[in-house]
Amino acid sequence: MVQFLQQLINGLSIGSVYALMAVGYSLVYSIMNFSNFAHGGVIMFGAYFGFFFLTLFHFSFPVAFVSAALCTALLAVLIERTAYKPLRERKAPFLYFIICAMGASIFLENLVIAIPAIGPTFRTYPEIFSKEPFHLGLLTIGRLDVLMFIISAVCLALLVYFIDYTKVGKAIQATSYNIKASALMGINTDHIIIIIFALGGLFAGIAGVLFGMKYTVYPQIGMITNKSFIAAVFGGLGSLPGAVIGSILLGIIETFTSGYISSQYRDLIAFVLLIGILVVRPSGLMGKTTEDKA
Amino acid sequence: MDTYVQGILILAGINLMAVLGLSLLTGFTGLFSFGHAGFMAIGGYTAATMTVKFHWPFIPALLMGGLMAALLSVFIGRLTLNLKGDYFCIATLGFGEATRLILDNVQYFGGARGWPGIPNYTTLTNVIFINIIGIIILANLIRSRHGRNMIAVREEELASQIVGINVFKYKMMSLMISASYAGIAGGLMAHYMTFLQPKMFSLIKSTELTIIVIFGGLGSISGSVLGAVVLTALPEVLRSFASWRLVVYGLAVIIIMISRPEGLMGGYEFTPSSMRKLFSRLKKKNITAEGGK
Numbered sequence: 136m137v138q139f140l141q142q143l144i145n146g147l148s149i150g151s152v153y154a155l156m157a158v159g160y161s162l163v164y165s166i167m168n169f170s171n172f173a174h175g176g177v178i179m180f181g182a183y184f185g186f187f188f189l190t191l192f193h194f195s196f197p198v199a200f201v202s203a204a205l206c207t208a209l210l211a212v213l214i215e216r217t218a219y220k221p222l223r224e225r226k227a228p229f230l231y232f233i234i235c236a237m238g239a240s241i242f243l244e245n246l247v248i249a250i251p252a253i254g255p256t257f258r259t260y261p262e263i264f265s266k267e268p269f270h271l272g273l274l275t276i277g278r279l280d281v282l283m284f285i286i287s288a289v290c291l292a293l294l295v296y297f298i299d300y301t302k303v304g305k306a307i308q309a310t311s312y313n314i315k316a317s318a319l320m321g322i323n324t325d326h327i328i329i330i331i332f333a334l335g336g337l338f339a340g341i342a343g344v345l346f347g348m349k350y351t352v353y354p355q356i357g358m359i360t361n362k363s364f365i366a367a368v369f370g371g372l373g374s375l376p377g378a379v380i381g382s383i384l385l386g387i388i389e390t391f392t393s394g395y396i397s398s399q400y401r402d403l404i405a406f407v408l409l410i411g412i413l414v415v416r417p418s419g420l421m422g423k424t425t426e427d428k429a
Numbered sequence: 430m431d432t433y434v435q436g437i438l439i440l441a442g443i444n445l446m447a448v449l450g451l452s453l454l455t456g457f458t459g460l461f462s463f464g465h466a467g468f469m470a471i472g473g474y475t476a477a478t479m480t481v482k483f484h485w486p487f488i489p490a491l492l493m494g495g496l497m498a499a500l501l502s503v504f505i506g507r508l509t510l511n512l513k514g515d516y517f518c519i520a521t522l523g524f525g526e527a528t529r530l531i532l533d534n535v536q537y538f539g540g541a542r543g544w545p546g547i548p549n550y551t552t553l554t555n556v557i558f559i560n561i562i563g564i565i566i567l568a569n570l571i572r573s574r575h576g577r578n579m580i581a582v583r584e585e586e587l588a589s590q591i592v593g594i595n596v597f598k599y600k601m602m603s604l605m606i607s608a609s610y611a612g613i614a615g616g617l618m619a620h621y622m623t624f625l626q627p628k629m630f631s632l633i634k635s636t637e638l639t640i641i642v643i644f645g646g647l648g649s650i651s652g653s654v655l656g657a658v659v660l661t662a663l664p665e666v667l668r669s670f671a672s673w674r675l676v677v678y679g680l681a682v683i684i685i686m687i688s689r690p691e692g693l694m695g696g697y698e699f700t701p702s703s704m705r706k707l708f709s710r711l712k713k714k715n716i717t718a719e720g721g722k
Contacts, residue, residue, distance in 0.1 A: 170515065221687045230461050231514055235642055235686045237636045242679030249672040361526075361632075369520055403530040407524035414508045417516045 136271045142394040143387060148280035150386020152349070155342035157370070157378035158336030158362030160296065165311040166331055167223075167331035168362065168417065171234035173214050175357030176243030177336055177401035181207040181343025182352045183247065187281060196263050204340035205258070211299055211336025212329055214239050218355075223328075247354045258352045283345050290341055291379060303330060311373065360390075362402070366407045371422025381420060435553050437665050441618045442556035445657035449563050449650070450610025454649040456637065458603040459583030461518045464525030465611045466634035470627065471528065472612025472699040473619040474538055477547045478619070487550040492558075492615040498612025499605045506604045510597060516699070525635050532627040537659075543626035551621035559617070563610060567650060579603050580648075590662060611638075639680055646692030651699040656692070672704045 137207055163171040184206045188199035218235045231329045264282060268275040298304040309317040310327045318324045342363075346356065363382060370381025385405060393401045412419060434683065447469055472494035479490035509520040533541040564688050570576045577598050581589035590596050614652050637660075645656025663681070667674035685692075 168515070170519065216685070218683050222690075223659055226684075229692060230518075230643075231686050231690055233461075233518065234640060236681055236684065237640070238679045238682030240679075241633075242683065244671070245675035245679060249676050321481070325431045344441055358632075361690075365523075372515075388692075393440065399534055403527060403534070405525040406530060410508070410520055413512060413520045413523065417512050 138394065141274055141299075143277055144274065145394075146278065146387030146390035147383065148277075148385035148386075149390065150282050150366075151284045152345050153340050153348075153363040153382035154379045155287050155290060155338045155345070156360050157367040157382045158291070158375060159339050159369040161370075161373055161375055161378040162335050164367070166307070166314065166328060167219070167232065168373075169229040170372070171219070171245065171335075172233065172236040172364075173239035174236075174335065174339060174364075175360035176240045177207050177211050177214070177339040177341040178346070178360045179247065179354065179356040180210055180243065181340035182347035182356055183253065183343075184340065185344035185347055186260060186352050189261055189263075195296070199341075200341070200344055202251065203344050204337045208333040208336035209339030211332045211339065215328065215332040244354050244357055251322050255354055260348045260352070262418065263348070269295075279349055283349065286341065290338060294338070294375070297334075302328050303327075307331060336339045356391045362405050365405050366410060368410050368419055371419025373394045374419065374421045377419055379423030436661055438554055438614075439551060439556050439621055440663035441658045442553070442560050443551075443614050443621060444638070444641065444661050445479075445560055445654060446556075446563055446617060447611045447614035447638050448616070448645075448653045448657045449560075449567055450607035451638050452607075452615045452642050452645075452650060452653040453570070453579070453610075454603050454607040456649065456653070457576065457583060457644050458579045459586075460600060460601060460603065462521040462607075463518055463632065463639065464505075464523070464528075465607070465638050466632070467525035467528035467628040468502065468531060468608040468611035469615035469618065469634070470630035471501055471615065472498045473615030473625055473630070474532065474544075475612070476570030476621040477544065478538075479616075479624055480550070481547055487555075494616035495609035495612040499609040502604050502608030503601070505573030506601045510600045510604065510707050522632065522635070525630070526632055529627045529630050538625070541627060543624055543628075545624045547619050547625065549620060549623045553619050556617060556621075559613065563613075564650060564654070571650070575599065575602065583694065584637045584678060605660070607643075644682075644685055644692055646694035646697070648663065649692070649698055651696040651697075652692055652694030655694065659693075 141162060156174070159174050159177075160171060161363070163169070163174070181203050184203035185199055186196045188195070188202055189196070192199075192203065211383070218239050221234060222231050247253050264278045266277070267277075268277045270276075280282040298307060306322045306327055307330065309320070310324050314324055319328075324386060346359075362385065366382040367378045368381070369378030369385060370379070385408070388404060388408065389401050390400075392404045447465060450468075451462065451465050452460055472491075474494075475497040476490040476494035479485040479493050485493070505524055509517055509524075512520055532538060538544050561656060571580075578589070578594045579602070581592070581594055581709075582596050582599050586596055615630075618629070622629075641656040641660050642653055644660055645652030645654070664674050664678060667677055672679065690696075
């Protein structure tokens with residue numbers, strides 16, 4: 136029982152960071168209908184921004200945290216402007232977007248390796264919070280885990296507020312429902328797309344810093360973030376609550392697999408789950424079933 | 430020929446074999462896969478098992494690799510071919526990565542550490558030979574009734590269903606053939622590298638194959654050939670840049686997608702008759718230009 140609860144807590148903490156990442160995939164998918172694989176690269180940059188703001192510029196933690204998030208938001212918008220906008224204007228099929236996103240992700244990952252000052256080495260964040268865990272009865276809870284969970288929860292709550300209760304959020308909803316009709320109703324869909332990329336980038340930066348603090352920072356982090364993409368598919372691409380629930384579930388399933396079976400099967404379970412959900416219910420747990428218009 | 434150039438050509442040939450198969454699936458049937466490295470892995474590990482553990486000769490072992498990949502593709506196809514657009518793509522991505530992760534845990538094949546000591550059977554001659562056979566089969570298939578049906582499925586799925594084409598059957602046929610090509614490519618790779626490691630067949634490899642197909646031009650076999658040679662050689666040409674070469678590669682992919690989305694060949698083929706047509710058109714243009722004067 137103690138082990139069960141312990142794994143559950145670990146799963147919640149990692150799942151909440153997955154949720155921050157998955158939201159970025161889902162936001163883009165909900166409007167542009169393609170899987171933005173460059174998102175992993177943006178998350179990786181977030182981890183590096185945070186690291187260098189803390190170690191090189193000696194920012195205090197909150198400042199470094201916010202500036203890293205702002206930098207990745209800028210980066211995500213920059214990618215959209217250079218790589219996706221020309222395709223969008225040409226009304227290219229979704230696959231060209233995916234290939235472009237793959238190209239961008241190869242570019243970002245290798246850029247980090249190629250810049251001599253960064254390179255392929257693993258880097259560890261300085262210790263900001265003491266490693267001393269809380270003790271709750273028989274359970275031990277890491278301070279960082281609690282922090283991760285709280286920050287993620289707050290960010291996601293803010294996102295829900297933004298989407299549901301502000302004018303821009305309503306415009307985002309309308310655009311995701313029908314981009315052409317919303318453009319006719321006077322919504323500047325181009326701005327909406329910039330806003331969703333900025334939002335996704337913001338969350339990517341936050342997730343990147345949290346992820347880097349929990350583990351280490353290295354150029355291939357982007358590959359791990361593929362799992363948050365699985366979480367987004369699991370919950371239903373394009374659905375924000377789906378992305379969050381899918382991520383939490385995936386986090387829990389992962390920690391349970393490594394806790395009860397073997398940590399070697401952790402990644403495998405994630406991909407098997409991906410195929411499984413696509414076979415049984417392609418639109419995911421919470422996704423809207425789209426009619427095939429052929 | 431010096432061994433370095435020969436090595437690059439062999440690698441290009443191995444890539445080409447996999448790309449030919451993917452070209453049928455993507456360029457002619459309109460299905461996109463991010464899991465072909467998985468089929469390559471199956472083919473590679475099967476062929477290597479046959480030669481190393483059962484002492485089969487090279488060519489039957491290769492064919493066995495292709496067959497195993499095709500069998501697996503039937504299973505995968507049954508599950509996923511009914512998925513629409515993006516979701517089929519994601520499912521193949523999941524398949525490719527799952528294959529790699531399963532192989533990571535199979536100790537019989539050395540697990541994640543890899544499997545050394547596979548005999549070196551792949552030479553430039555047999556790579557070229559196998560590729561030529563592959564191209565001939567593919568070219569004939571595309572011109573046959575089945576090939577035309579596949580193209581119909583690519584152009585308009587619903588309409589081709591209405592005219593009486595069994596869409597699922599042709600998608601499955603295309604997937605099977607393309608998987609067996611990838612399996613043979615995997616077998617060639619195993620016997621060229623003399624070493625197998627699941628890491629060699631990651632998502633990056635699948636992406637590379639899809640990028641080559643699109644770079645060469647969808648729906649063009651000669652484009653795929655050109656793409657495989659150019660894109661395999663490109664990182665080698667850029668080797669003096671060392672770590673910057675993959676940065677350039679990523680950038681090049683984006684630039685091609687933006688500036689020339691139809692790829693190098695843009696659906697055209699290099700055949701004697703197409704060349705003749707091109708020349709006669711040029712001639713005609715000259716004549717009309719002169720007549721205009």
